Amino acid sequence: MALPETQLYAKVSNKHRSKSTSALLESLLAKGFPAHIAQKALVATGQKTTEDAAKWLHSHCNDPSLDDPIPQEYALYLCPTGPLLGRLQEFWKESKRQCGKNRAHEVFPHVTLCDFFTCEDQKVELLYDTLKRVGDNFSQCFPPSISLTLHASPSYLGFFIDDSHASVLKDLALAFSSEASALADCHVKPCLKQFHLTLAHKFYPHHQKTLEQLAKCINPGEPCQWVAALYSRDMRFVNYQRLRALFQYKPQNIDELMIKAGDFIYVDPTSQCDVSEGWVVGTSHRTGCRGFLPENYTEKAHESDTWVKHREYVFVTASRSSPQTERGSNVKLNGEALSVSRNVTNVLSPQLSRNTTLRRGILVMRHGERVDQVFGKSWLQQCLTADGKYYRADLNFPSALPKRKDSMKQFENDPPLSCCGIFQSRLTGEALLEQEVTVSYVYSSPALRCVQTAHHVLQGLKLNQKVKIRVEPGLFEWTKWEVSKVIPNFMTMAELAEASYNIDTNYRGTFPLASLVPSESYEDYVSRSSAVIKQIITACPSKGRGVILIVGHGSSLASFTQPLIGLPSRDSSAFAQMVRKIPSLGMYFCEELREENKWQLVNPPVKTLTHGANAAFNWRNTIVED
Numbered sequence: 001m002a003l004p005e006t007q008l009y010a011k012v013s014n015k016h017r018s019k020s021t022s023a024l025l026e027s028l029l030a031k032g033f034p035a036h037i038a039q040k041a042l043v044a045t046g047q048k049t050t051e052d053a054a055k056w057l058h059s060h061c062n063d064p065s066l067d068d069p070i071p072q073e074y075a076l077y078l079c080p081t082g083p084l085l086g087r088l089q090e091f092w093k094e095s096k097r098q099c100g101k102n103r104a105h106e107v108f109p110h111v112t113l114c115d116f117f118t119c120e121d122q123k124v125e126l127l128y129d130t131l132k133r134v135g136d137n138f139s140q141c142f143p144p145s146i147s148l149t150l151h152a153s154p155s156y157l158g159f160f161i162d163d164s165h166a167s168v169l170k171d172l173a174l175a176f177s178s179e180a181s182a183l184a185d186c187h188v189k190p191c192l193k194q195f196h197l198t199l200a201h202k203f204y205p206h207h208q209k210t211l212e213q214l215a216k217c218i219n220p221g222e223p224c225q226w227v228a229a230l231y232s233r234d235m236r237f238v239n240y241q242r243l244r245a246l247f248q249y250k251p252q253n254i255d256e257l258m259i260k261a262g263d264f265i266y267v268d269p270t271s272q273c274d275v276s277e278g279w280v281v282g283t284s285h286r287t288g289c290r291g292f293l294p295e296n297y298t299e300k301a302h303e304s305d306t307w308v309k310h311r312e313y314v315f316v317t318a319s320r321s322s323p324q325t326e327r328g329s330n331v332k333l334n335g336e337a338l339s340v341s342r343n344v345t346n347v348l349s350p351q352l353s354r355n356t357t358l359r360r361g362i363l364v365m366r367h368g369e370r371v372d373q374v375f376g377k378s379w380l381q382q383c384l385t386a387d388g389k390y391y392r393a394d395l396n397f398p399s400a401l402p403k404r405k406d407s408m409k410q411f412e413n414d415p416p417l418s419c420c421g422i423f424q425s426r427l428t429g430e431a432l433l434e435q436e437v438t439v440s441y442v443y444s445s446p447a448l449r450c451v452q453t454a455h456h457v458l459q460g461l462k463l464n465q466k467v468k469i470r471v472e473p474g475l476f477e478w479t480k481w482e483v484s485k486v487i488p489n490f491m492t493m494a495e496l497a498e499a500s501y502n503i504d505t506n507y508r509g510t511f512p513l514a515s516l517v518p519s520e521s522y523e524d525y526v527s528r529s530s531a532v533i534k535q536i537i538t539a540c541p542s543k544g545r546g547v548i549l550i551v552g553h554g555s556s557l558a559s560f561t562q563p564l565i566g567l568p569s570r571d572s573s574a575f576a577q578m579v580r581k582i583p584s585l586g587m588y589f590c591e592e593l594r595e596e597n598k599w600q601l602v603n604p605p606v607k608t609l610t611h612g613a614n615a616a617f618n619w620r621n622t623i624v625e626d
Contacts, residue, residue, distance in 0.1 A: 102203040127311075146226065148197065155203065161195040244262065246531060251291065262531045264305055265283065362591075366556065368424040374418055379415070424584055470504045472532065476552075480521075554580075
């Protein structure tokens with residue numbers, strides 16, 4: 001642990017613990033959870049919903065520290081939103097690209113009002129009340145805009161807040177500190193020194209000039225709405241490194257750690273001396289369990305990635321209350337902001353016009369009609385001669401099958417498109433071309449039907465010779481739905497290229513094919529999808545109006561877009577019912593709101609493709625015999 005265990009327990013008050021009347025707590029108590037563990041779960045999830053807390057408890061059922069009365073640490077930050085935040089995030093990204101990571105990259109842009117302090121779990125709601133009350137008291141005197149002045153030194157770069165506005169922030173921090181200390185019985189220390197918003201910290205001196213040039217591109221007068229936000233972190237892991245799991249890992253030995261894609265792992269740098277090369281020992285943020293894991297399954301994460309946001313107070317000033325400047329990303333409710341990305345009714349936007357493709361977009365579509373969808377699982381037997389050669393038994397069968405080195409029988413588990421599926425795909429591409437949709441990148445599931453769909457959509461777009469298809473194993477469907485209960489033997493990149501599909505043979509998938517496991521759990525599939533879509537976005541720099549085309553399966557539409565727009569995943573039964581309704585070439589379209597650093601789900605740029613069934617026909621059956 002980062003702190004001696006005795007120090008941690010010394011911070012826990014021995015005073016009589018007052019009972020909470022929280023409805024969330026009562027709901028968990030009714031489910032049979034002990035009060036102290038229920039309160040711990042609520043605090044660990046930001047006291048959002050009972051479902052979140054119950055899920056946390058389920059994940060931490062084997063956590064050896066579940067019963068330990070160790071409180072969280074809390075901090076109050078003033079955070080920018082809107083266009084100014086977008087500029088700051090662009091600086092974060094570009095400074096990291098040009099100069100490498102520095103300490104400022106560990107946390108999002110903010111001004112510290114009260115640095116980290118401890119608070120007992122059952123008294124956290126008093127902090128929420130304090131934030132609401134203090135926010136209301138300062139809402140009228142909070143400045144419409146905050147003056148920021150760039151300051152640079154050999155190891156620090158940031159904006160200093162001018163004295164006139166800093167005095168208001170000082171009074172705000174003092175008010176929160178005083179009231180929280182009294183009500184929640186905790187020691188809250190306000191920041192009373194120079195208020196600042198850090199851009200870079202502890203960087204190499206020879207990078208100072210470059211960082212200053214980048215910082216001068218930020219207009220500190222950009223429109224901004226300021227939000228006072230209360231965050232918490234696990235005090236046991238303050239000085240630990242944080243890793244993010246890229247792939248799932250199932251333990252082979254009892255001392256190894258189970259991880260899912262997207263999990264965060266706490267790693268103590270001082271405890272790695274005796275660990276075998278290529279391995280690390282760490283503690284899972286998701287489960288609380290500790291064990292060994294392969295280091296190449298992870299990447300470095302930021303310190304604030306494991307923090308929990310509890311409540312925020314949006315300072316709405318009169319100058320921003322007019323309809324023209326009102327921000328739609330947050331709705332103020334009793335001083336607390338509800339993110340629009342969590343509100344299903346605000347996620348959907350009106351039909352895209354032809355010019356809205358100026359924003360970067362992600363178009364996720366299901367593959368076209370597959371042969372076994374029409375002719376059943378025994379379709380291949382219908383098309384083989386006595387000597388095992390393929391022939392076209394119906395005009396909707398493809399005229400030929402691509403060559404593969406292994407048995408033709410492998411097509412049974414990896415079927416191609418029907419001729420109608422090819423037509424559907426090409427027609428969709430032509431419609432996208434007509435709407436002037438510019439596709440910059442194409443990703444496909446390794447399933448043959450998806451690669452073929454991507455190929456023919458690009459043909460319709462007249463881009464089949466210009467844009468290569470990146471085959472990504474992580475885009476394959478939920479493996480539980482594979483009838484054969486095994487992962488299909490997909491065609492190799494070389495075989496696909498030989499079949500005249502414009503494959504990017506230099507691309508290496510973010511999710512190794514070997515990591516696909518048969519009959520994976522729904523939770524594993526959701527985690528895999530979330531990790532893959534984020535990796536794809538990172539790998540595709542914005543090109544203005546460029547669209548990332550992802551060709552996958554019926555399950556892909558929701559699983560790859562919901563993580564982007566911030567919607568929680570459905571339960572598995574509701575998910576299965578939804579997928580059954582998605583037709584061939586069904587699609588979801590997300591567009592990026594760069595200023596707000598989020599994505600929104602909007603209507604696709606083209607209409608849906610609807611057609612009727614056409615049953616098999618034998619003319620002899622129509623002859624009426626006397």
